[in-house]
Amino acid sequence: RSKQWYQRRVRGRCRKCKDLDGEGRLREDFSRYRSLLQSIRSTEESYSDESRIIFLLTEADLRYLAENIWGAQSVLSQWEDTYDLTLVRWNKRKEWSPWNCILLTNEEARAHSKLSKPEEAYGSVFTQKVKYRHILGKQHFASMPKLADYMNRNLKSVNMPLPSNADKVMFGGRKKDDGLSLPPLAEGAM
Numbered sequence: 001r002s003k004q005w006y007q008r009r010v011r012g013r014c015r016k017c018k019d020l021d022g023e024g025r026l027r028e029d030f031s032r033y034r035s036l037l038q039s040i041r042s043t044e045e046s047y048s049d050e051s052r053i054i055f056l057l058t059e060a061d062l063r064y065l066a067e068n069i070w071g072a073q074s075v076l077s078q079w080e081d082t083y084d085l086t087l088v089r090w091n092k093r094k095e096w097s098p099w100n101c102i103l104l105t106n107e108e109a110r111a112h113s114k115l116s117k118p119e120e121a122y123g124s125v126f127t128q129k130v131k132y133r134h135i136l137g138k139q140h141f142a143s144m145p146k147l148a149d150y151m152n153r154n155l156k157s158v159n160m161p162l163p164s165n166a167d168k169v170m171f172g173g174r175k176k177d178d179g180l181s182l183p184p185l186a187e188g189a190m
Contacts, residue, residue: 030059032082037062040087044096051095056146061098062087069137070103075130079105090118090130098137102130 037059044051066072066087073080087101088109094100104112115121122130141147 030063033059033062033066036066036082036086040096043088047095049095053095053097053147053150056144056150057098061141061144064140065098065101065137066103069098069133069140073103074105074108075103075126075133076108077105088112090134098141099134101134101137 037054037057040054040062044054066082066085070087072082072085074085079085084105085103086106086109087096087103089096090100090102092113092115102112102118112118119127138151142151
């Protein structure tokens with residue numbers, strides 16, 4: 001018998017079984033989150049405030065944020081059609097981040113962007129609901145090495161507690177000064 005046949009058998013599956021398995025697997029469609037990511041990036045570029053976090057995130061990160069943190073629906077109207085939803089800044093004076101965003105329909109987002117102080121406009125119960133989701137977002141994304149240094153440098157501006165193991169998670173046992181840093185944002189990036 002040939003070496004290839006032996007290697008296939010050792011791995012435990014024949015070619016037909018692998019093909020059948022491939023046909024039966026669920027494929028994930030990130031096209032909606034790809035267009036959402038591009039939309040947020042272009043909006044953030046228009047702010048001209050050196051917003052960087054959105055350029056570190058992927059479609060999978062946005063999907064997690066929209067589906068797991070925000071429940072894949074507008075926090076105001078509970079609208080669930082993802083093609084009508086967008087993630088905008090909660091506080092427009094601070095840069096977009098998973099702990100400074102809100103999932104709204106496009107119409108709600110336009111109205112929200114006109115608010116100077118969303119905490120006063122929405123009320124305390126709604127604001128607490130949003131802040132809780134910001135904490136969930138921060139806890140999840142604190143474990144991402146690409147955001148760890150950025151979060152450490154800008155922790156005071158975020159104004160909410162990190163998880164108790166934040167230093168261990170963010171720096172992987174290294175000292176804070178070991179040189180983790182974000183690359184500078186290139187001109188015309190995305």
